[in-house]
Amino acid sequence: MVNPLNGLIRCGECGRTMTSMRGSNRVLRLRCAHFKYGCNNRSSLLHQLEKMLLKERRKKEEEKEQVEHTLIPEIENVLDLYHATTSVDKKMSY
Numbered sequence: 159m160v161n162p163l164n165g166l167i168r169c170g171e172c173g174r175t176m177t178s179m180r181g182s183n184r185v186l187r188l189r190c191a192h193f194k195y196g197c198n199n200r201s202s203l204l205h206q207l208e209k210m211l212l213k214e215r216r217k218k219e220e221e222k223e224q225v226e227h228t229l230i231p232e233i234e235n236v237l238d239l240y241h242a243t244t245s246v247d248k249k250m251s252y
């Protein structure tokens with residue numbers, strides 16, 4: 159499966175792109191591309207996405223008519239996908 163997340167989410171600490179990886183408990187996590195070189199930013203994908211969604215929504219509210227491009231539909235798609243993949247995983251593990 160092509161990962162739609164790669165390149166979409168940036169590290170809050172160093173600004174590099176985050177890549178997703180599957181952790182030991184099948185949970186998708188995000189890891190900073192600079193992780194090996196000192197950046198310690200690693201977080202749960204869902205948490206990160208929800209944070210982004212909130213931020214984009216707030217931005218949209220503040221700017222109202224000025225917002226031409228927004229990440230909201232993109233993030234919502236990815237969240238749907240995330241929920242779809244995790245539920246498939248749960249089914250498969252039974």
Ligand SMILES: [Zn+2]
Nearest residue numbers: 169172190197
């Ligand atoms: Zn980083």
